[in-house]
Amino acid sequence: MISLSINGKTHQVDVDPNTPLLWAIREQVGLTGTKYGCGVAQCGACTVHVDGAPVRSCSFPVSAAAGKKITTIEGLAEGGKLNQVQQAWIRHDVPQCGYCQSGMIMAVTALLKEKPKPTDADINAAITNICRCGTFQQVREAIHSISKQSA
Amino acid sequence: MKMNRRSFIISTAAATGGLALGFRLPFGGPGVARAADGSPEVGIWVAIAPNDTVNIRVVRSEMGQGTITGLAQLVAEELECNWSKVRIEYPTPGESLKRKRAWGEFSTGGSRGIRESHQYVRQGGAAARTMLIQAAANQWGVPVAECTAANSVVTHGPSKRTLRYGQVAEAAARLEVPKDVKLKDPKDWKIVGKPIKRLDTADKVNGKMTYGIDLKMPGMLNAAIKECPVFGGKLKSFDAAKVEGMKGVKKVVQVGDNAVAVVAETWWVAKSALDALPIVWDEGDNAKVSSATIAEQLKAGLDADQAFVGNQNGNAKDALAGAAKKVEAVYAYPYQNHACMEPMNITVRYTPEKCEAWGPTQNGEGAFAAVLAASGLPADKVDVYKTMLGGGFGRRGAYPNDYVTQAVLIAKQMPGTPIKLLWSREEDMQHGRYHPVMQCKLVGGLDSSGNLTGLHMRISGQSILAAVRPEVVQAQKGRDPLSFQGVFESGEHAFSYTVPNLLIDHAMRNPHVPPGFWRGVNINQNAIFIECFMDELAEAAGQDALEFRRKLLANNPRGWGVLKAAADKIGWGKPAPKGRYRGISVLKAFNSYVAGAAEISVTGGNKVKVHRLVGATDPGYAVNTAQIERQVAGSFVYGLSALFFQECTVKDGRIEQSNFHDYNSMRIAQMPRVESIIMPTGGEVWGGIGEPTICVAAPAVLNAFYRATGKRLRTVPLKNHGVEMV
Numbered sequence: 001m002i003s004l005s006i007n008g009k010t011h012q013v014d015v016d017p018n019t020p021l022l023w024a025i026r027e028q029v030g031l032t033g034t035k036y037g038c039g040v041a042q043c044g045a046c047t048v049h050v051d052g053a054p055v056r057s058c059s060f061p062v063s064a065a066a067g068k069k070i071t072t073i074e075g076l077a078e079g080g081k082l083n084q085v086q087q088a089w090i091r092h093d094v095p096q097c098g099y100c101q102s103g104m105i106m107a108v109t110a111l112l113k114e115k116p117k118p119t120d121a122d123i124n125a126a127i128t129n130i131c132r133c134g135t136f137q138q139v140r141e142a143i144h145s146i147s148k149q150s151a
Numbered sequence: 152m153k154m155n156r157r158s159f160i161i162s163t164a165a166a167t168g169g170l171a172l173g174f175r176l177p178f179g180g181p182g183v184a185r186a187a188d189g190s191p192e193v194g195i196w197v198a199i200a201p202n203d204t205v206n207i208r209v210v211r212s213e214m215g216q217g218t219i220t221g222l223a224q225l226v227a228e229e230l231e232c233n234w235s236k237v238r239i240e241y242p243t244p245g246e247s248l249k250r251k252r253a254w255g256e257f258s259t260g261g262s263r264g265i266r267e268s269h270q271y272v273r274q275g276g277a278a279a280r281t282m283l284i285q286a287a288a289n290q291w292g293v294p295v296a297e298c299t300a301a302n303s304v305v306t307h308g309p310s311k312r313t314l315r316y317g318q319v320a321e322a323a324a325r326l327e328v329p330k331d332v333k334l335k336d337p338k339d340w341k342i343v344g345k346p347i348k349r350l351d352t353a354d355k356v357n358g359k360m361t362y363g364i365d366l367k368m369p370g371m372l373n374a375a376i377k378e379c380p381v382f383g384g385k386l387k388s389f390d391a392a393k394v395e396g397m398k399g400v401k402k403v404v405q406v407g408d409n410a411v412a413v414v415a416e417t418w419w420v421a422k423s424a425l426d427a428l429p430i431v432w433d434e435g436d437n438a439k440v441s442s443a444t445i446a447e448q449l450k451a452g453l454d455a456d457q458a459f460v461g462n463q464n465g466n467a468k469d470a471l472a473g474a475a476k477k478v479e480a481v482y483a484y485p486y487q488n489h490a491c492m493e494p495m496n497i498t499v500r501y502t503p504e505k506c507e508a509w510g511p512t513q514n515g516e517g518a519f520a521a522v523l524a525a526s527g528l529p530a531d532k533v534d535v536y537k538t539m540l541g542g543g544f545g546r547r548g549a550y551p552n553d554y555v556t557q558a559v560l561i562a563k564q565m566p567g568t569p570i571k572l573l574w575s576r577e578e579d580m581q582h583g584r585y586h587p588v589m590q591c592k593l594v595g596g597l598d599s600s601g602n603l604t605g606l607h608m609r610i611s612g613q614s615i616l617a618a619v620r621p622e623v624v625q626a627q628k629g630r631d632p633l634s635f636q637g638v639f640e641s642g643e644h645a646f647s648y649t650v651p652n653l654l655i656d657h658a659m660r661n662p663h664v665p666p667g668f669w670r671g672v673n674i675n676q677n678a679i680f681i682e683c684f685m686d687e688l689a690e691a692a693g694q695d696a697l698e699f700r701r702k703l704l705a706n707n708p709r710g711w712g713v714l715k716a717a718a719d720k721i722g723w724g725k726p727a728p729k730g731r732y733r734g735i736s737v738l739k740a741f742n743s744y745v746a747g748a749a750e751i752s753v754t755g756g757n758k759v760k761v762h763r764l765v766g767a768t769d770p771g772y773a774v775n776t777a778q779i780e781r782q783v784a785g786s787f788v789y790g791l792s793a794l795f796f797q798e799c800t801v802k803d804g805r806i807e808q809s810n811f812h813d814y815n816s817m818r819i820a821q822m823p824r825v826e827s828i829i830m831p832t833g834g835e836v837w838g839g840i841g842e843p844t845i846c847v848a849a850p851a852v853l854n855a856f857y858r859a860t861g862k863r864l865r866t867v868p869l870k871n872h873g874v875e876m877v
Contacts, residue, residue: 002691015419016423016772019419020419021816022762023417023418023419024388027373027417027418027419028417030359032361032364032365032367033357033358033359034358035362035364035492035493035541036364036494036573037492037493037494037576037811038576038810038811039575039576039577039810040576040810040812042810042812043492043811043816044609044813045492051651058815072242072358073357073358074357074358074359076357082356082357086356086357087355087371089355090352090353090356093348093349093352093777093781094352094356095215095349095352095355095356096215096216096217096781096785097214097215097492097493097539097540097541097542097543098215098351098352098354098355098356098360098539098541099362099491099492099493099541100492101355101356101540102299102358117791123819123820124818124819124820127818127819127821128818128819128820129818129819130492130816130817130818131492131788132490132491132492132544132789132792133215133492133542133785133788133789134544134784134785134786134788134789134817135781135784136784136788136817136818136819136822137822137824137825138781138784139819140819140822
């Protein structure tokens with residue numbers, strides 16, 4: 001049994017310790033907002049926060065997450081209120097198919113914690129998620145709109 | 152809004168452990184058909200609840216392109232309903248079939264969602280409005296002519312009395328559906344044509360949206376699959392005993408004659424066991440095929456005597472023989488995988504009494520047909536419930552429904568157990584239905600004044616239709632008309648230019664790699680071939696690329712319109728910022744006229760930065776300008792990823808690439824600023840949106856690259872030339 005703290009709740013999961021955190025979250029804990037896209041840390045659809053840092057959970061063994069604070073897309077809202085990134089995503093109508101957007105939102109949320117007013121270069125360096133629908137223009141606009149709001 | 156579809160109701164019920172899978176059919180009952188929430192149907196396209204919630208039925212699939220929002224706008228416009236109370240319901244193909252295909256075509260491809268259903272869905276909205284007004288007039292005992300409807304309220308003019316739609320829907324549902332309804336003049340549209348927000352965003356930012364991969368059902372097991380890596384090869388044997396004892400593994404099953412699957416409690420266990428499973432394949436003769444042999448096969452077609460003619464006038468060969476100057480070039484385009492973010496998957500439960508499938512498909516009826524065939528059950532014992540699609544791009548259309556068939560074949564071996572089949576990314580990459588491989592030889596002739604007097608465009612390569620719809624090719628005496636998309640003799644993909652002596656023909660060469668419809672389909676390569684060659688001809692003629700095209704577009708005012716608009720926006724004819732270079736392109740595709748204009752810089756001779764990309768489109772009518780802008784920008788990402796990075800190469804009969812590390816896709820750092828020009832000019836015919844503009848990005852960038860470097864790149868992807876996108 002491995003003990004996982006996800007979105008403030010503790011879950012005991014009975015899996016091989018080498019199981020990727022992604023699959024423990026999706027299949028053992030049952031939170032499916034975190035997506036499988038590649039399994040090799042290329043696309044970022046599986047991004048979650050482990051102790052606040054963005055992690056590609058498809059390539060992160062569940063055993064390494066034990067005892068750490070894990071946040072998934074389902075845990076971003078506080079008291080039913082969406083976080084500023086989620087709100088901006090709605091304001092800017094960012095998602096198309098939406099499949100990659102959980103990971104995108106997790107990556108952007110982590111970036112804004114480090115740099116509340118990221119430059120384009122900051123965004124380019126930090127956000128390396130793949131979106132096949134091609135929402136990047138709206139993603140960038142939405143990020144900058146958050147900086148302006150907090151200005 | 153809530154996606155009120157039974158597939159989602161099922162998943163929610165399963166997640167909360169409450170309801171069983173068998174739910175009541177929404178239709179039937181005492182004289183009135185009802186939506187899933189019990190609200191009465193007012194005609195087949197809308198059902199209205201007492202609280203005025205409007206359920207609009209959509210059978211085209213949402214995969215990110217915004218079609219459910221656009222179609223709902225069209226219905227709501229004529230219905231005169233309160234937009235904030237609109238939600239979407241997906242009727243199933245089984246229900247549609249029971250009602251003599253009441254909702255028409257389910258297929259969602261070819262940019263057809265809106266352009267081919269706008270008429271009947273608007274009529275559906277108008278019919279419902281008429282019925283609601285009639286029901287209110289009946290209740291008041293006043294003439295219909297004294298009543299009007301707006302914002303989900305019927306008003307009796309003389310008395311100023313009002314009734315909400317929700318108050319008269321039950322009565323309206325009992326009226327006959329009027330056949331002849333008058334549609335609004337587009338100039339009176341209030342909802343259509345506006346930049347309205349999508350209906351499906353809320354659940355896409357909080358992890359709640361249910362994609363096929365997310366389905367949960369009581370007792371469900373998960374399957375991972377491997378098909379013979381060589382297309383056409385067979386499964387010889389596998390050693391199930393090696394993995395059957397692994398914790399969580401339930402069964403190892405053969406799937407058809409070419410695949411094997413492991414069924415387990417979780418997908419991760421299924422996949423891990425499958426990776427450990429010893430499998431022997433009978434690879435067959437196709438194992439000898441490589442990219443090099445395919446290239447040779449296509450090359451021979453460039454000068455072959457036999458070819459199917461797609462467009463011809465005058466005598467191109469004579470004109471070329473007599474030309475003052477001849478220009479010749481050979482281009483090539485590779486196999487490419489769709490790489491939808493959500494890998495192929497579907498969930499199937501089979502019993503001898505019923506076979507049902509839940510998951511992502513671009514064509515509910517196509518998936519239905521696949522379930523029907525693979526299950527062997529009659530049509531009234533089969534149904535398909537759609538989820539949200541994590542991308543489609545053509546891969547999840549009716550051809551070939553391979554993943555659906557596989558899942559049914561697995562589920563049949565475990566009756567009563569819902570089986571979720573999910574492909575790994577590697578399986579998805581190596582068992583695609585690939586953008587067809589093509590080569591093209593172009594020969595153009597100029598007279599002494601630099602006028603284009605003759606053009607021969609010979610394409611050589613693979614036919615999609617020959618593979619997936621051979622009856623269409625047979626009816627055309629062997630020709631695949633789709634091969635000529637963007638350069639065809641007439642219709643939705645007609646050639647843009649008037650050339651006095653023209654021959655465009657296709658030497659069909661069909662390697663064993665299965666081809667499929669890939670966003671834009673054959674306009675991707677045809678636009679590169681013709682639009683880059685136009686620049687080559689203009690240069691040989693000593694003319695400006697825009698001016699050279701203008702003369703050839705004299706009979707195509709809409710084509711010229713979009714090209715001029717894109718060129719003006721990029722600043723064509725004016726000096727570019729230092730170090731920046733420009734290129735243009737134009738095509739007609741899916742009945743839309745589209746043009747592109749790029750502004751790029753190149754450093755070190757090979758590092759390309761696309762700064763700006765203008766996309767101009769004239770689709771006739773624009774239903775939602777905000778979503779069109781997003782489709783244009785998105786199509787550029789898909790098209791530029793293909794241009795710079797993507798190629799599926801063949802070695803020993805199989806695809807060499809396996810994941811995004813060797814099949815790359817654009818990131819935000821590489822995203823140019825996209826400027827959309829939406830310039831609908833009306834007319835009888837509506838054009839598509841999801842695909843057309845994809846094809847103008849690549850030639851515009853390639854033409855700009857030539858101006859920047861003096862190098863004409865004629866093969867895709869550009870990574871093979873050492874060119875990077877930065």
